[in-house]
Amino acid sequence: MSKIIFVLSGPNLNLLGTREPEIYGYATLKDVEDQCRAKAAGLGFEIDFRQSNHEGVLIDWIQEARLKACAVVLNPAGYGHTSVAILDSLKTLAIPIVECHLSNPAAREEFRRSTYVSLAATGIVSGFGAKSYELAIEAAAALVAKSGL
């Protein structure tokens, strides 16, 4: 049984720490990765942490997760609000999917208030800054343990 949680981040999240820090915080993506790795290790899991600005690349990774991962944590960033193709790829997974956002999109502009990803997600963590990723990993680990995967 895989103990690898795929932690995938979408467009512009490579700029974390400098991109609208008043919304997304000052932690860099590397800081987030380090926090995720420590959290997962404490729970007995490994993470495969990746970021891409490209929709098709994210879809390739989601398909790869079918074969290699026990769960997926996904911050789809802007693609969450637009991508039917990412939704379709998530629907091929039989493992837990935790949607994750640094901000709380439901409290922001109208166009951010829903995501396609939510239609396939097991659950959503949003609004806790970099901590959202750690909470999402905790949720994913609990879902994996519960499912006995």
Ligand code: DQA
């Ligand atoms: C985000 C929220 C999205 O609305 C936005 O497009 C992002 C980041 C977040 O983590 O809060 O790029 O997913």
